[in-house]
Amino acid sequence: MTDPFDVLGIEPRFRLDLESVGARHRDLSRALHPDRYVGRPANERRLALSRAIEVNQAFGIVRDPVRRAQALLARHGVSVPEGSEPPAEPTFLMRMLELREELAALVATKDVSALERFIERAEADEAGAVEALAAGFAELERRAEPPPEITGELVRRLGELRYYRRLLGEARAARDEIE
Amino acid sequence: MLLDIFDPKAPPRPIGIDLGTTHSIVATVRDGRPVPLTTCDGTALLPSVVYYSKEGGILVGRAAKAHATREPERTIQSAKRFMGRGGADPETKRPGAYRFAVPETEDEAKVVRFDLGWTRPSPVEVSAEILKSLRRSALDQLRTVGGVVITVPAYFDDAQRQATRDAGRLAGLEVLRLLNEPTAAALAYGLEKKRNGLFVVYDLGGGTFDVTVLRLEDGVFQVQSTGGDSALGGDDMDRAIAERMLAELAPQDARTPELVSLVLELAREAKHVLTERETVELDVHAPGAAPRRFTLSRSEFEALIEPLIERTQRACRRALRDADVSPADVDGVILVGGATRVPRVRRAVKELFGKEPLADIDPDLVVAYGAAVQADLLAKASDEVLLLDVLPLSLGIETMGGGVDRILPRNTTIPAGARSTFTTYADNQTGFEIHVVQGERELARDCRSLARFSLKGIPPMPAGMARLEVSFDVDENGLLHVTAMERTTGRSQTVEVRPSYGLSDEEVERMLIEALDHGEEDLEARRLADARVEAERIALATRKGLASDADLLTSEERAAIDRALAELETAARTATAARPIELAIDALAAATHEFAGRRMNRAIASAIAGKAVSDVEQSVAHAAGIEAHLASKGAR
Numbered sequence: 001m002t003d004p005f006d007v008l009g010i011e012p013r014f015r016l017d018l019e020s021v022g023a024r025h026r027d028l029s030r031a032l033h034p035d036r037y038v039g040r041p042a043n044e045r046r047l048a049l050s051r052a053i054e055v056n057q058a059f060g061i062v063r064d065p066v067r068r069a070q071a072l073l074a075r076h077g078v079s080v081p082e083g084s085e086p087p088a089e090p091t092f093l094m095r096m097l098e099l100r101e102e103l104a105a106l107v108a109t110k111d112v113s114a115l116e117r118f119i120e121r122a123e124a125d126e127a128g129a130v131e132a133l134a135a136g137f138a139e140l141e142r143r144a145e146p147p148p149e150i151t152g153e154l155v156r157r158l159g160e161l162r163y164y165r166r167l168l169g170e171a172r173a174a175r176d177e178i179e
Numbered sequence: 180m181l182l183d184i185f186d187p188k189a190p191p192r193p194i195g196i197d198l199g200t201t202h203s204i205v206a207t208v209r210d211g212r213p214v215p216l217t218t219c220d221g222t223a224l225l226p227s228v229v230y231y232s233k234e235g236g237i238l239v240g241r242a243a244k245a246h247a248t249r250e251p252e253r254t255i256q257s258a259k260r261f262m263g264r265g266g267a268d269p270e271t272k273r274p275g276a277y278r279f280a281v282p283e284t285e286d287e288a289k290v291v292r293f294d295l296g297w298t299r300p301s302p303v304e305v306s307a308e309i310l311k312s313l314r315r316s317a318l319d320q321l322r323t324v325g326g327v328v329i330t331v332p333a334y335f336d337d338a339q340r341q342a343t344r345d346a347g348r349l350a351g352l353e354v355l356r357l358l359n360e361p362t363a364a365a366l367a368y369g370l371e372k373k374r375n376g377l378f379v380v381y382d383l384g385g386g387t388f389d390v391t392v393l394r395l396e397d398g399v400f401q402v403q404s405t406g407g408d409s410a411l412g413g414d415d416m417d418r419a420i421a422e423r424m425l426a427e428l429a430p431q432d433a434r435t436p437e438l439v440s441l442v443l444e445l446a447r448e449a450k451h452v453l454t455e456r457e458t459v460e461l462d463v464h465a466p467g468a469a470p471r472r473f474t475l476s477r478s479e480f481e482a483l484i485e486p487l488i489e490r491t492q493r494a495c496r497r498a499l500r501d502a503d504v505s506p507a508d509v510d511g512v513i514l515v516g517g518a519t520r521v522p523r524v525r526r527a528v529k530e531l532f533g534k535e536p537l538a539d540i541d542p543d544l545v546v547a548y549g550a551a552v553q554a555d556l557l558a559k560a561s562d563e564v565l566l567l568d569v570l571p572l573s574l575g576i577e578t579m580g581g582g583v584d585r586i587l588p589r590n591t592t593i594p595a596g597a598r599s600t601f602t603t604y605a606d607n608q609t610g611f612e613i614h615v616v617q618g619e620r621e622l623a624r625d626c627r628s629l630a631r632f633s634l635k636g637i638p639p640m641p642a643g644m645a646r647l648e649v650s651f652d653v654d655e656n657g658l659l660h661v662t663a664m665e666r667t668t669g670r671s672q673t674v675e676v677r678p679s680y681g682l683s684d685e686e687v688e689r690m691l692i693e694a695l696d697h698g699e700e701d702l703e704a705r706r707l708a709d710a711r712v713e714a715e716r717i718a719l720a721t722r723k724g725l726a727s728d729a730d731l732l733t734s735e736e737r738a739a740i741d742r743a744l745a746e747l748e749t750a751a752r753t754a755t756a757a758r759p760i761e762l763a764i765d766a767l768a769a770a771t772h773e774f775a776g777r778r779m780n781r782a783i784a785s786a787i788a789g790k791a792v793s794d795v796e797q798s799v800a801h802a803a804g805i806e807a808h809l810a811s812k813g814a815r
Contacts, residue, residue, distance in 0.1 A: 009787040022396075023396075023397075024787070026396065026397065026399045026401070026565075026567075027786040027787070028783060028786050028787070029399065029565060029567055030399070030562055030565050030786065031779075031782040031783055031785070031786040032779065032782070032783065033565055033567070033594075033655065034594060034654065034655045035356070035556075035557060035565065035566070035655060036560065036562065036565075038326070038355055038356075038557045038558075038560065039558075039560065039716040039717070039719075039720055040717070040720050040775070041717055041720075041764065041767065041768035041771065041775070042768065043768050043769075043772055043775070044768070044771070044772075044775040047775060047776060047779060048779065049594055049652070049654060049655075050596075050652075051779060051783075052594045052655075053594045053595060053596040053652060054596075056591075056592045056593070056594060056595055057595070057596065059592070060591065060592065060595075172500075176497065179493060179496075
């Protein structure tokens with residue numbers, strides 16, 4: 001698929017001002033949304049629809065740190081679909097295992113407020129993982145020819161972020177279920 | 180009112196319709212402001228009730244409602260609850276007055292039908308009767324009616340949306356757009372207030388509850404999240420009261436449809452009275468029984484509806500979480516739907532958001548107003564306002580184990596699209612079945628089954644070799660379009676796949692022809708008129724495009740477009756049937772295809788590179804980072 005940064009006409013960086021990306025998304029939507037093509041021939045409407053979809057997809061990717069990182073890595077020829085990252089480090093895995101056990105116990109007690117606190121902590125962990133990724137990308141963006149160690153490290157950090165993401169997803173789903 | 184002198188050359192007037200569970204409203208924009216049109220009942224609100232007499236007559240509105248007590252099974256109320264639903268749906272199985280036709284085939288079971296003897300209308304056909312009545316009223320007052328925007332609950336799934344659009348087409352309306360009710364309400368408010376911020380629309384209607392979080396910025400309404408319950412509304416409050424009365428009046432097996440209907444009507448009145456007063460007395464005169472008197476206090480009523488209130492609160496909290504905002508971030512709460520008049524509901528809103536909700540526009544009319552405003556904007560091709568809605572429920576595909584592979588999560592901005600690649604699992608497999616579901620549950624059988632698509636014509640090859648790319652596009656109306664492409668053979672063949680529950684163009688045409696027997700207007704004459712309108716519109720759009728962007732064309736291309744345009748105009752003037760005009764429209768579309776693409780690129784370039792002078796002030800602060808970046812790279 002087309003590079004989301006190119007679709008939105010923005011610089012491919014990890015640290016972004018999401019406000020201005022949002023403004024860009026609105027401007028492009030104003031130009032391409034099917035509502036602007038009412039009364040035009042059917043083929044023109046179809047074209048507008050597919051380009052509006054492309055713009056929305058690009059915004060969805062750029063807005064989300066995980067998918068943004070994936071798209072940036074793809075620009076460096078590194079493809080990392082979910083589940084393809086190398087195994088995480090043992091200490092990290094141990095920590096995830098503990099968190100999972102804690103979550104399972106909380107779900108069993110159906111204690112919503114304890115679950116809320118767990119989610120808050122996991123959100124902070126997730127934010128930390130995003131920050132680590134951002135720092136790594138800053139390093140990558142400084143170099144004209146980034147060595148493979150840098151992208152390798154980024155893939156690892158992306159993997160960790162995904163772990164937190166999944167954990168959070170499960171915790172939130174459990175909370176919605178109990179509520 | 181001023182004399183409205185009929186100008187035969189006046190352009191068709193766009194209208195907006197709120198097709199509600201209990202009431203429907205048609206509105207239009209007059210002198211820049213939305214106004215309701217008078218329905219056949221002489222009021223703005225038309226009860227969404229259709230009565231089918233034994234002899235074959237059809238009544239709509241108050242006249243139909245008059246039959247509800249004596250012939251409840253022939254008087255269809257709340258048809259909207261059954262839109263897009265099958266006979267096995269829990270909604271259909273709820274106790275009610277209606278007799279449903281027993282389906283004879285599996286296909287028939289997908290759409291519920293009311294068994295009324297001489298006719299077995301589906302909810303789509305019942306809704307079409309309501310829309311037809313509104314269309315006639317609009318025609319009486321406006322002389323000529325253009326495109327229509329019909330509102331749907333944000334929570335409506337694809338089947339329900341498809342059914343609504345089909346009802347509009349069956350009523351002979353040109354459906355420009357399906358618009359989510361909360362977004363419509365925000366449009367009605369936002370235009371008047373001209374204020375940026377985060378808003379919540381709390382919409383408790385007769386049969387559905389929607390909560391939508393949206394942000395208004397520089398004329399763009401962007402829905403952040405939407406949630407709710409498509410089977411929760413004011414009717415449930417009536418039912419809660421009625422249940423309590425029925426428990427004392429009659430055992431389960433002695434509840435005749437007549438008695439249930441009578442008690443429901445009393446319950447509804449009680450609910451209305453209790454918005455103003457502390458207690459209400461209800462006298463039940465059931466046929467063949469001694470009169471009974473009930474007393475209901477407001478606090479008793481509030482206790483009865485507390486479970487319903489809790490469900491709305493839960494949905495609100497979830498929508499806020501999905502939008503990643505807290506109640507304190509919300510700048511205003513807009514109330515929609517008659518049931519928001521209930522004091523307990525207003526208190527609940529205030530408790531949750533910590534502020535008095537906005538209700539300066541009549542909550543019964545606000546949605547129709549928004550629909551009229553949107554219809555007007557679309558007809559004018561205005562760029563003042565843009566509505567960016569979201570997919571209300573996740574779309575997924577059933578996996579081999581009965582799980583769900585989520586392809587588009589809920590709250591994705593629409594239009595949206597996703598692609599999935601499938602492969603064959605058996606040697607020489609030539610067909611595929613894809614089961615598309617909508618919902619948040621883990622197992623496919625717990626989600627709403629949208630459609631089973633059959634893909635055929637894969638060339639025989641070993642298992643795992645064929646590559647089938649399936650695209651799922653959700654358009655601005657929230658309607659799903661599925662196309663499949665076979666990639667292995669190199670020749671990409673596109674197949675448009677239709678879901679099984681929608682009506683095809685042919686079916687709509689056939690049903691319209693059948694309607695002719697009931698004394699409707701001439702179908703071919705209407706097709707011709709429609710083709711002429713379409714021709715005029717496309718010619719106009721093409722001329723506008725040529726006026727602004729002719730520099731994008733070579734002289735040969737320009738000549739080809741001019742020729743096609745002249746041919747279309749001749750056809751529109753001289754043709755006595757629709758077909759030649761339709762062909763000329765297609766020819767012009769083909770001639771302008773490249774041009775359209777280039778114009779779109781230009782629109783994108785100008786959206787990125789800079790904007791009309793009047794807009795610059797507002798967005799320059801926002802876009803400073805990007806502008807600086809573009810400047811550093813030099814002009815594009």
